[in-house]
Amino acid sequence: MSVRWPDSHGVNRTLLWKPDEEPGMRALCATDLSAASEAAIENETCLDCLGRIGIGTIHLVTVVPANVHSGMPGINLDRRRQQGLDRYRDVIAAAGFEVETHVVRGTPYRRINGIAETVRADLTVVSSRGQSPLENRIIGSTARNLARTTVVPLLVSRVEREADDPDVLREHLFQRILFATDFSEHADRAFDAFSYLHPATEEATLVHVRSSKDAGADSGPDPRERLAEHAGTLEGWGIETRIEVREGDPADEILDVEADVTPSTVVVGSKGRSRIRRLLLGSVSEEVVARAAGNVFLVPPPRAV
Template identity: 55%
Template sequence: MRIVFATDLSDANKAAMESRTCLECLDNIGVTEVHLITVVPDNVSSGLPGMDVATDAHKALGAQREVFEEAGFDVETHVARGTPHRRINGLAERVHADMIVVGSRGESPLRNRLIGGTVRNVARTAVKPLLVERIEKTEEGHAVKKEHLFQDALYATDFSENADRAFDFFPELTGATERAYLLHVRGREQQRGDLTEEEARDRLEAMATELRDRMGIDVETNVRTGGVLDEILAEERRVGATTTLVGARGTSRLRRLLLGDTAESVVAQGNNNVLLVPPGSATPR
């Protein structure tokens, strides 16, 4: 498996890379090749004395490259100039990446510097699964908020085609996921009218049986009632999930991807790592 790891060369991103348990999780799902990318904005001049940002970025990437190489991954580094989400997604498509990984500082990645708007824009335009890895500030600096990235996975579904596509990605986490929690929320945001609570529980249990058979893991199911986002976040806390798996809804080819309100809110307001599977994502090799 091949991933693109986007970094702004900050201490926060360095903390995400140096987490041994996170590196082990990537290894456990079969990641062998890492493409490290950082993007230099167009409005930063490289012609002024002391402002050779591309050279400085290459040097900084070299140190981060060593972290992955020491963990046994094959690594290539890329310094691009331009709009971050376009360069990140462009690289992911060019190298046929199976996943994009970005680090997010704080509870709202929509508010921080590089990874803020970039996360939303990558998600809205990506055809590759996107892993948002939460990073928090500590007394010593920064650390990942939830280690063991895929160990306890919460999957939220409205039984739509987009949610089904995210469910189909589950087997790619074999080797790293030990427990899965399947959740359906019956609330104002999802007035489908064609599923009773009992029918929803039956569908979740059928999916749980499939995961148990295919992955050999423990699986629990739950149906909650209330506001969709609130109930997803409450379930994250209840089960102690390390990553929340959700699907995003697509629109036209011209727009490529428009995040659904729920998916975007989980990324923006949640405290968990988020694995977002877009409509255009291909099955990893």
């Protein structure tokens, strides 16, 4: 069943409703209708991975910047935008998901976060064209701002950078996971994501990096023992697990492990809210999100009640 109605902002929304099925978890997929977005949204393997972790409903969101108008005379951008969303919607619905589309106007990352809260999304998916050949710390501005402000777990899906018709770089989103931990509450919260990721996960590498700041902390529990506890949990779910303890700069070492094991996705936790202005990533998480070759799954603090 397909239902259309204008929301409180006068925006057309479409719901493909399957009332006899449980909706499951909800994912918000942000798209600018570019080739990069299309690569992630229409990839059958990526969609299958989302289904494996329990996603039943996908909210497709595109944000029209406030300074963008409907188009030049003879060019109906609103219609072309809706046609693009309809095409994505049909592909996703054919894969067995409930689909709702949203077209809103404003600042992209703010509107995406707002809709994620409104629909109680369990995660947000955004595409990024990966590392820039000129400056490998640069990711798309919307992806970067979402990483710093997201209110729900964020999956940054990497796609080929230079290709005219790009493909995703790691289409099995959660099949092979690299989990980085400093044993903080933020990292423990990120590890809890395995409670719903594990049906799609076959292999996991758990890594802890000793930095210069850890000097004098040797009297604490052995990091290998702590990683082994996590590994036991994952192996109980049938996930083949290995552990790594390294020394050096945390971000550099995590990315070196990524290069060695080529995981589908790196899972990291972010820190809490800045008292100064907005949610900020810890420096290590920010480096990993910006520089990782593959996908990154960022787990933020819980929503404020």
